[in-house]
Amino acid sequence: MARNEQKSKSTHDPLINAGLRLFGESGYDATSTRQIALAADANISAISYHFGGKEGLRLACAENVAKTLTTTITTFAAIESQTPEEAALELEHIVSALVQMLLLQPQAKTIPQFMLREIVQAEEVLDIIFPNFFEPIHKSLSQLWVRATGQDANSDAVMLSLFAVVGQVIYFRVSREIVYRRLKWDSVGPTEVQTVESIILTNLRATLEVAKKGSSQ
Amino acid sequence: MARNEQKSKSTHDPLINAGLRLFGESGYDATSTRQIALAADANISAISYHFGGKEGLRLACAENVAKTLTTTITTFAAIESQTPEEAALELEHIVSALVQMLLLQPQAKTIPQFMLREIVQAEEVLDIIFPNFFEPIHKSLSQLWVRATGQDANSDAVMLSLFAVVGQVIYFRVSREIVYRRLKWDSVGPTEVQTVESIILTNLRATLEVAKKGSSQ
DNA sequence: GTCTATAAACAGATAGAC
DNA sequence: GTCTATCTGTTTATAGAC
Numbered sequence A, B: 001m002a003r004n005e006q007k008s009k010s011t012h013d014p015l016i017n018a019g020l021r022l023f024g025e026s027g028y029d030a031t032s033t034r035q036i037a038l039a040a041d042a043n044i045s046a047i048s049y050h051f052g053g054k055e056g057l058r059l060a061c062a063e064n065v066a067k068t069l070t071t072t073i074t075t076f077a078a079i080e081s082q083t084p085e086e087a088a089l090e091l092e093h094i095v096s097a098l099v100q101m102l103l104l105q106p107q108a109k110t111i112p113q114f115m116l117r118e119i120v121q122a123e124e125v126l127d128i129i130f131p132n133f134f135e136p137i138h139k140s141l142s143q144l145w146v147r148a149t150g151q152d153a154n155s156d157a158v159m160l161s162l163f164a165v166v167g168q169v170i171y172f173r174v175s176r177e178i179v180y181r182r183l184k185w186d187s188v189g190p191t192e193v194q195t196v197e198s199i200i201l202t203n204l205r206a207t208l209e210v211a212k213k214g215s216s217q
Numbered sequence C: 001g002t003c004t005a006t007a008a009a010c011a012g013a014t015a016g017a018c
Numbered sequence D: 001g002t003c004t005a006t007c008t009g010t011t012t013a014t015a016g017a018c
Helices: A012-025 A031-037 A043-053 A054-073 A086-103 A112-119 A123-149 A156-174 A176-183 A190-216 B011-025 B031-041 B045-051 B054-073 B083-103 B110-121 B124-149 B156-174 B176-183 B190-216
Strands: none
Touching: A012 A043, A012 A054, A012 A112, A012 B054, A031 A054, A031 B045, A031 B083, A031 B176, A043 A054, A054 A123, A086 A123, A086 A156, A086 A190, A112 A156, A112 B083, A112 B110, A123 A156, A123 A190, A123 B083, A123 B176, A156 A176, A156 A190, A156 B156, A156 B176, A156 B190, A176 B011, A176 B124, A190 B156, A190 B176, A190 B190, B011 B031, B011 B045, B011 B054, B011 B110, B031 B054, B045 B054, B045 B156, B054 B110, B054 B124, B083 B190, B110 B124, B110 B156, B124 B156, B156 B176, B156 B190
16 A cells, blocks of 8 residues: 555656656657646646646646756866866866767767757747756856956856857757768777867867967957 | 630649748658648649649658759869869858858758758658768769878878868758747847858868878878 | 647648649 | 639647536
């Protein structure tokens, strides 16, 4: 008579997980509520019951992403105590982790996939994810960048340079079909990802160097 | 009795133009054939008649894009005759042109918008656009890059570096909502685009420098 | 909270007149 | 080549039994 033996667990969470996965794989418009209900082993009407409709499920997915990611942010702490060299190294580590997360095991990472779809779509979901994730992440990274280069904090140049670095990573994920065709890579494993990572890290170091010189002149 | 006075011009081209615009604005799945027919001032059944269906229209749009872009490629000619300095300068010009095209007048540029959607979607359309556009463009740019840096032609490093540069530009377009929120830019005019362009060109120069040193060691 | 049944609107496609 | 009319299937949403 344990509580977890009861047959009818709420379908709330399974629906969010299925929505996250299917919206990410095929896009919001190409995914039907029937597919989601089937994948979540739930009834179609459960979507309306729990979330008020398909759009409600989308927003619930976004809130789930924001909540999940907020717990990750604590990683970027104690930035003030670092030397410029440490800050540069930490930037490299973060970029490296981003590359590994986005390019390796592309099928398993539902949250990045969902986020990338919504970034391109650029609608209400950004209002949920932006203040809870992008803004704090960008602020932390900006502090690291400032620490590493000596540039003015919160200047447009710092933020844009940061976006340029992140953009390279995002692009290799979003346009991976094109990249892999051009390079004639059949499959993408750790070796290929390592090659991409080293290019991006080289660019990061080069950009940091230029930024340092620029701020010390 | 001039020929262009006849009431019934073919709806073939208007349908492609409407498809290009609407697929680009809202995505393929979110656009209905009725919307397209309305926008093209044509009958719904004209889509089946001319293209065999909605998917046929999508491919016809892709072929139209490929055809339009092929004429642009002639710009990149006579690369072999350039000095390294000229090659680097030409790369800067091309990147600059790409920034201007993608970031300025975002609502008017239907072809880039359609292409960006299809890049993310990554299906059969790429088979049409890739060999006719991306591959020749990338080959020409690779030659410029090799000329500018002295790196090995057709090495993975050259192609990936190139993708990294292009990726920054694409990212600023695809994720412009996020970038502009972070920078608190209300609208994006020539001044803002100029700022983005200078960051990207600075990165390009820094990357070229590093690549040059790497190949001469 | 979950189910069945069904409503109401919409999708893409097509037959056939002109 | 374009039109009207309609078919067939699917979509999201909901009413109501349990």
